[in-house]
Amino acid sequence: MPVRRIMSAHADSSGVFTIDQNSHSLWDSLPKLQALARAGLPVTHFIEDVDVAFTALGTSPGDPVRIARERFHRSGGQDWGAALFYSEFLGRLPVEIRDWEPHLGQAVAALAHRLGRSLDDLYDEFSPSDNWQLIGPSYAGDREHHRLIGDLGVAETAGAVRELLTMARRNCLEAFPSSASQTRVTEWFDREQAMAESLLARCADGRLVDLYRLWMGEHLGDGAELRLTSSLLATGADAHRTALLELFTRDYARAAALYNEAMAESGVPLRPLRTKEGELPFFAVMRREGRLVRTAAHLDGDELRVGGRTFALRDGELPVSELRAAGIECLAGKAALLVIQARYGPAGRPLALPHRGSLYMPAAHCLARRLQKAGLLPETLQPVLRVRFRLLDRLAGLDTPIRLPAHLAAAMGRQEVPARELARNWRDLAADATRRLEDFRDDDARLDWQRRSLPDLFARLDALDARRRELAARDPKSAEVRRASHEHKAVQSQILDRTLRRVADDWQLRDLDYWDSRGALLPWAVALGGEKFYDELLARAELSRESPEGAAP
Structure with a gap:
């Protein structure tokens, strides 16, 4: 059965880009790539190496990395990790409980007092998700430089990889209690963990992203070209991507105003640029004291300031040669700008995202519209494609028992239900x-x-x-x-x-x-209905072109 397309024609022969953290079989990056390949689209997958690896409240440089739940704290700080994670089947998402205040009719601090509890108690109980992630100290040496995913070595993370695989196995065994499911889960994880051990040994002296390249390659074969995001955004690698950043160094007041207006209009939780400080909407990626880090970029008169160094600008033009010579490996846009960078100009390609993936796309669409209206995006901007699997609806064809998480069990009236009942x-x-x-x-x-x-x-x-x-x-x-x-x-x-x-x-x-369409779709599908059910998910995947307003038709 062919992958279903519900989008207008686009240049299939040019292929598509995907960019993902957490590129392994316990996340939806893998089925997304497999579905795109089935649709006959040449795919280049960029394993994210220039995003911040993680952050954890209260840590200090030198503290070890660890696996913990994603969550918020009363300070507004967050335990968050993009490098390596696993989400439990149908589990809870992280909550900033202050977002509940309009629904509770009072501040959560006042509510805590009326309940005879502390605000920390409420955050400890209600904020943590069922997303288990690798976290650790974000800062590298000082508060200006952050560790990146590409800085993490296999030696540092191998234990966390093993722990997450064990955790995922345990969750699947708990969520799918039938004997048939238990057998399928055990067999799949036995194979996957044996393969992971082999790959860990092969790249023991390498980086986590090297492990991901091998891991994805084992499942994809020649179904996708595997590269690193740092190659896509390498300093000066593409003149049009550089020109996109130069919008902000050539006419800062105008471009920064459009950027901040877009962030405000879209309503996404992205901070506006601090224009009084000359903050730019991109980061500089470099090696510092042996680590791959990134730091903010600022415009200071006719100079670009990054990591304590300044570079002269000529009519706002970025000094690409000087930046490369100084060890600036990449100029990576902030979230809303990066997804424009990937799609912009002759070298840009459609960017494929999962359904409900990338919360920042409304901001990116809004920014692109404003820049285009101002005549600042003269080159082609390729579309965003959405890949949708409809996992919850596909359960309608299965009687497999599912043991639900507590919040869902309460809503359904019992802890175990047949898959088709959940679908209904x-x-x-x-x-x-x-x-x-x-x-x-x-x-x-x-x-x-x-x-x-x-x-x-x-x-x-x-x-x-x-x-x-x-x-x-x-x-x-x-x-x-x-x-x-x-x-x-x-x-x-x-x-x-x-x-x-x-x-x-x-x-x-x-x-x-x-x-x-999110989560560990491969092992979940195997547990639910075997490889056949997973194959059906891929075969029935829907590809759609997202409208500029941010919602797929």
Whole structure:
């Protein structure tokens, strides 16, 4: 069965680009490439090596890397890693719980106080995801330079690779309890871990990205050309990509204003440029004290400033030769600009992304529209293609038992369900959660839900109100009045706690669609229905051209 296309024609012969961190069989980068190859599209996959590797709150340079859950902290800081990760089947996504405040009708700090808990307690319970990732200290030597994925060696990360494979095996065995699934999971992971051990030995003195190139190659064969992002964005490698960056060094005030307007209009969580500091929307990648790092770039009059060094500009033109001679290996755009760099000019290609991949695309589309309207993007900008697998819908053909994570089990009414039952219900669950979250923005609607959903607690609350009034009429300072007030407060706390947990579950249920095409699709599909089911997922993948407004048709 051919891969289904629902997009207008484009230059198939020129091929497509993909750019991914975490390039191995426990992530959707692999099935995406396999689906594109099945569609007959020549694919060049760039293994991300110039993105920041990770960050972890409270770490210091020299601290070891470790596997931990992705999460936020009360400070706004985040434990986050792009280099190596595994997401549990249908697991929770990370939450910045302050985003819940409009739905709770109060600040989470005030809510914590009313619950008799600390804000740290709430973050510890509700923010962590089921995405297990490699994290460690981001800074390399000082606060201006960050470690990159391409800096991580196999010697430093081999233990984490093994730990993640073991963790993924355990999760699949827990999520798919039937004997047939258990056999398939065990056999697949036995093979995959043996292969990984062989690859780890082959590149023991190499880098993590070298391991990824070998790992992907084992699964893809000649189905894709495998390169590093640093080769795509190498300093001066393509004149048109350089010219795109020079928009900001030639006419900073105008280009930076358009950039910041685009970030604000799109509503994505990307920080605007600090124009008073001359901040530029790209990073300089270099080797410093033996490490591959990146640092911010700034415009200072007619000079480019990176990593404590300055380079003279001639009419805003980047001094490519001088930058290369100084060891600046890449000039990599920030998130919204990088996906334009890859698609811009004669050497640009369509960029393929998974459905629900890259949260920053609305900002990139908005920026491109503004630059084009201003006449600043004269060259061709290739489209974004979306690859969609519809995993949750494809479950309709399977009776395989699934053991659900807690938030989903509560919504379905039991922990284990046949796959087809989840396929039948997941859209309604997501729609109900979305509607409830919207209702909770209104105080009266939230109170109405509380009264309908927690009748026993409200009956107790009403009885305590009546009791307090009766007691206060006789002796407002009596011990009985105080006891009734304390109990009243305790019941209110129970109502708040139940409301908080409703919002927490709905926040996850609303985004069930994330798992449509994301995650470890290969081992999950094998567990669900064997290699045959995985082959069907690839064969029925949908490729679509994303509209400039950011939504695939």
